[in-house]
Amino acid sequence: MGTFTNLIARHALFTSYRKNIYNIDPNIRGAAMTLSPMSEATELVRQHVAAYGGPRAIGAEPYGAVTMSQGDTRIRMEPGMDARPSLLTRRQADDLLLLAYSATGARVAHEQAKGWTIHAGFSRIPPAATENLVKHGWVVTTGTDGASVTVSLAGIVALTWRHCKTAKIPNSQWGDAIAESVYDAFSA
Template sequence: MPETGFLTTRPVHHRHSMAPAAAEEVTAAVATAETRAYLARSHRIEATADGAVLLVETGISFEPFPVAVPTFLSADMAAQLLLVAAGPARARRTARGLVVDAAGGVVPPCAMNRHVRHGYLAVDEDGTVTVGLAGAVALEWRCCRSAGIPAGEQAERITAAVARHLV
């Protein structure tokens, strides 16, 4: 098993619940796993263009730290996320750091660290790597922006994309 400690424990989202002052910091892996489990039970989510995702029936929302807001995703970063999304993907340690072996390609250490820092990739304790909640938002946000989709229509598209990536 690769040593992924700093990757799995670094918080990148605030989790808010309906209880007053009940915000806490969570990792990309936690936010992604909770959203994935919620969607598996056929519940509805709502996403915004700034990266926030609401689990509607529970009132829990995940808001990205400023570094995770999907303001810019280069073509290379998007291609790397799509490589991981094609799955399966695993982290492994090399002399240069952790790399991701994914379907037909590799995400190098510097790119992996950038994706994890932004919450775009979620790394589980066992080294499994998936596109994180922020990554799913960032990918669709980039598509919307590239296609010139008006801001008012982006939230619906992002919501559908998050559900597609995480189910």
């Protein structure tokens, strides 16, 4: 079905006596950086919100990076090149909203001679659109016939980023809007 876009998960501990200063600069070589499949990154945020609760546990940057606070540890996840929010088209945003608000849940299906599609209630996302959603990492699924499909962390960030841009919300407020959307999506 395709591969899932990765987020770069940057782990950086900051010292207790210098509160907002990282003792490891995540932008230099030697910092603990790992590529996380989108399904793992999405589950990590879900677990984090359940364990640490409260919207202050999630932070975000206007360009889409999400930071989670766990005690004295910060985990920063940045969208990979294919998952940049600016790549989300209006049609893809409509498809993600359909998946996010599908009361019956969405499922992936392999249709003979057509390819992989996503079914959400009475709606169907065609094969090319399904492939693009998966390629960009905006949905999470195991990829097996009949498996459930959910909007991923990158999908939620991209939807919120697009809303902020089209609603002409000042750039200075985009980070807060993204953090709030991520919290709301995973606290339900």
